[in-house]
Amino acid sequence: MAESRGRVVAAATDGACSGNPGPGGWAALLRYEDGSVEEFGGHDGATTNNRMELKAALELLQRLSDLPRHPDLTLRTDSKYLIDGLGSWMKGWKRKGWKTAAGKPVLNQDLWQALDQARLTDVPLTYVKGHSGDPDNDRVDQIAVAYSRGLQPSLRQPGDGPAAAAASTSKVQSKAEPASAPEEAAPAPLVGLLSRLELADRLATGGYSLSLIELAQLVEQPLRQLESRSEPWRWRDWLVEPIGTDRWRLYRSEAGSEQT
Known part of the structure; x- marks a missing residue:
């Protein structure tokens, strides 16, 4: 297994x-x-x-x-x-x-x-x-x-x-959560997604590079799937580009659409 x-x-x-x-x-x-x-x-x-x-x-x-x-x-x-x-x-x-x-x-x-x-x-x-x-x-x-x-x-x-x-x-x-938590609070999965999107924005703005493992954690995709990529690809609002061996960088894209 x-x-x-x-x-x-x-x-x-x-x-x-x-x-x-x-x-x-x-x-x-x-x-x-x-x-x-x-x-x-x-x-x-x-x-x-x-x-x-x-x-x-x-x-x-x-x-x-x-x-x-x-x-x-x-x-x-x-x-x-x-x-x-x-x-x-x-x-x-x-x-x-x-x-x-x-x-x-x-x-x-x-x-x-x-x-x-x-x-x-x-x-x-x-x-x-x-x-x-x-x-x-x-x-x-x-x-x-x-x-x-x-x-x-x-x-x-x-x-x-x-x-x-x-x-x-x-x-x-x-x-x-306490019993008095407001009913309008965002669902937990959405809160988790927002955390990842905010992190992606900071990484793109700062120009930081990611290893393949770190990228897999961020986009929550199998490492094996990402290892097969060699060309730039789009994830949500970011363009993900290779910048060397096992290094990737995110760039803000004006027309974001998730591709897997």
Whole structure:
């Protein structure tokens, strides 16, 4: 089954906590070459935000260890605590017997030690600013927050179609909203689309280039489908043009129409 989905091309994690310390939740997302998405997460009744960030990364890395991975895969996270811990602090902690520079025991040592064992040398961590319009980061944040509130979000699994994915997103948001939410609030799938369109506009205006994997995340099309493209093509209100090997750039188009 995993072979039919192809390699994992994108991964994201997030943690949340109501109270810090308090009830917490964590979430992880894997995006496969065929365009399918796998989401998973969990709840902890008494924890901290940092522990949930570490727990999410640990669960995702353990899951990834058994899966084929694209060489450009990175784990996207908005936790600098996670990135700094694995990237620079851990060497000093281990040298000092899991003590900080001040001689105090390292907090969350159990999770850090498990992460040290689970880390994958071919999967670096990439920082993404939280709530910045990144679709996968926004999604795992949504799931983690739902779990922290004691809710049971509906999660996407490989094989789910677009309708099921939209329903999962809508179900999480509707459960997390207070009962007094206005009836005229936009449907969750439309809110998610708006986030992607706003991100595309910023990318086009700034002249930023995208890798093929990043482009697949933005337009939500299978990587295999995009790999077959070599000429400029139109996605909604943007012209998508190749600018080199595995790099693409978006340009605003006056006459937008989606082509797949």
